[in-house]
Amino acid sequence: MSCFGCFSPRRKDVSKVEIDNGTTRSSGSGRGRGHFDDTESGKGKGKGGNSAQKSVARSFTFRELAAATKGFKEVNLIGEGGFGRVYKGRLEAGQVVAVKQLNHDGLQGFQEFIVEVLMLSLLHHTNLVTLIGYCTDGDQRLLVYEYMPRGSLEDHLFDLKPDQEPLCWDTRIKIAVGAARGLEYLHCKANPPVIYRDLKSANILLDDHFNPKLSDFGLAKLGPVGDNTHVSTRVMGTYGYCAPEYAMSGKLTLKSDIYSFGVVMLELITGKKAIDNTMKQGEQNLVAWSRPFLKDRRKFVQLVDPLLQGRFPTRCLHHAVAITAMCLQEQPTFRPLISDIVVALEYLASQNHKPGRAGVHSPISSSPSQQHRDTFSRESDYRMSSTSG
Numbered sequence: 239m240s241c242f243g244c245f246s247p248r249r250k251d252v253s254k255v256e257i258d259n260g261t262t263r264s265s266g267s268g269r270g271r272g273h274f275d276d277t278e279s280g281k282g283k284g285k286g287g288n289s290a291q292k293s294v295a296r297s298f299t300f301r302e303l304a305a306a307t308k309g310f311k312e313v314n315l316i317g318e319g320g321f322g323r324v325y326k327g328r329l330e331a332g333q334v335v336a337v338k339q340l341n342h343d344g345l346q347g348f349q350e351f352i353v354e355v356l357m358l359s360l361l362h363h364t365n366l367v368t369l370i371g372y373c374t375d376g377d378q379r380l381l382v383y384e385y386m387p388r389g390s391l392e393d394h395l396f397d398l399k400p401d402q403e404p405l406c407w408d409t410r411i412k413i414a415v416g417a418a419r420g421l422e423y424l425h426c427k428a429n430p431p432v433i434y435r436d437l438k439s440a441n442i443l444l445d446d447h448f449n450p451k452l453s454d455f456g457l458a459k460l461g462p463v464g465d466n467t468h469v470s471t472r473v474m475g476t477y478g479y480c481a482p483e484y485a486m487s488g489k490l491t492l493k494s495d496i497y498s499f500g501v502v503m504l505e506l507i508t509g510k511k512a513i514d515n516t517m518k519q520g521e522q523n524l525v526a527w528s529r530p531f532l533k534d535r536r537k538f539v540q541l542v543d544p545l546l547q548g549r550f551p552t553r554c555l556h557h558a559v560a561i562t563a564m565c566l567q568e569q570p571t572f573r574p575l576i577s578d579i580v581v582a583l584e585y586l587a588s589q590n591h592k593p594g595r596a597g598v599h600s601p602i603s604s605s606p607s608q609q610h611r612d613t614f615s616r617e618s619d620y621r622m623s624s625t626s627g
């Protein structure tokens with residue numbers, strides 16, 4: 239059953255990206271083997287699902303990538319994660335790229351490299367980062383991605399530089415919608431479904447217009463097939479984003495990703511990090527800290543990022559928090575399906591809020607009774623029912 243009874247269900251997509259023995263096949267769309275994008279679901283919806291770059295990842299020599307990054311110069315360093323360092327570069331043809339260089343820390347990185355190349359060669363969607371190529375010269379392992387000029391969501395939520403504008407409410411919802419669409423593609427279009435396993439704000443990259451793309455598929459797993467309800471794995475992922483049942487038992491389901499999505503939603507709403515060891519005891523784990531607020535609708539407003547300075551639509555906040563709370567249910571079966579989340583978030587995004595409009599929370603202009611009405615008038619929009627699966 240759908241969690242969001244008021245929204246009309248999305249058309250069932252007829253085509254699927256089939257993943258079998260390293261090849262892809264579209265079922266029902268009449269296309270042959272090859273690389274597939276979300277053309278079918280993007281059609282007619284005006285959300286650009288079909289504009290993902292479809293070119294096949296190509297092989298680069300180490301020399302080419304050294305030239306692109308000017309010898310991996312420090313000045314071109316744009317980030318560093320567990321996998322290695324990331325450099326900005328320019329290919330000979332002029333294309334600006336991000337080059338990720340694996341640090342030589344054992345087998346894990348090599349496995350992630352292979353999974354990343356395989357997954358991103360098979361899966362193409364506007365809200366997944368495009369892999370342009372890779373390098374396997376000698377023991378070098380490098381990945382070449384499209385360059386995302388605004389870096390990661392993390393860079394725009396936490397520890398902002400003095401001259402940096404905080405994200406406005408509408409942009410936060412836009413990012414949530416795009417990330418949800420990327421996840422929907424993995425869960426609902428890929429066959430078998432792909433469990434992302436590493437959803438976090440550091441892995442949501444942003445283009446010039448704050449369109450989000452999911453990145454880092456090195457931990458992704460093919461989901462359960464047939465009668466199986468889960469796949470068993472060694473617990474991987476990032477502390478603070480990991481679903482409790484997965485952390486405890488290693489049983490991985492699509493609902494593990496939904497929990498992580500809930501944590502990202504919480505970060506978008508609060509501007510707080512999933513884990514922040516600089517905070518005092520009791521406030522270091524965002525989900526644990528937020529529980530009392532999530533349970534009481536009158537306290538929703540206390541969750542909101544102070545950097546928004548009260549500029550958010552109260553009703554939309556109410557719905558966004560309701561979605562978040564459902565994603566963070568302890569029981570995985572009570573968490574919603576990603577397709578329902580997409581529908582609900584698309585509805586919120588379609589409301590197009592402008593600060594100062596009626597219903598937009600403003601600490602100065604609206605009276606408490608008005609705010610209260612705005613907050614609760616559309617309460618029935620969401621049925622807080624559970625979804626099995």
Ligand SMILES: Nc1ncnc2c1ncn2[C@@H]1O[C@H](COP(=O)(O)OP(=O)(O)OP(=O)(O)O)[C@@H](O)[C@H]1O
Pocket residue numbers: 316317318319320321322323324336338367383384385386387389390393440441443453454476
């Ligand atoms: N395609 C890209 N375009 C622009 N910047 C990128 C790109 N890929 C990564 N980055 C930058 O590099 C940083 C590090 O990314 P990386 O994926 O290596 O690590 P992480 O996701 O932060 O952490 P970890 O991989 O350890 O989980 C990102 O936060 C982002 O700022």
Ligand SMILES: [Mg+2]
Pocket residue numbers: 319440441453454
């Ligand atoms: Mg990353």
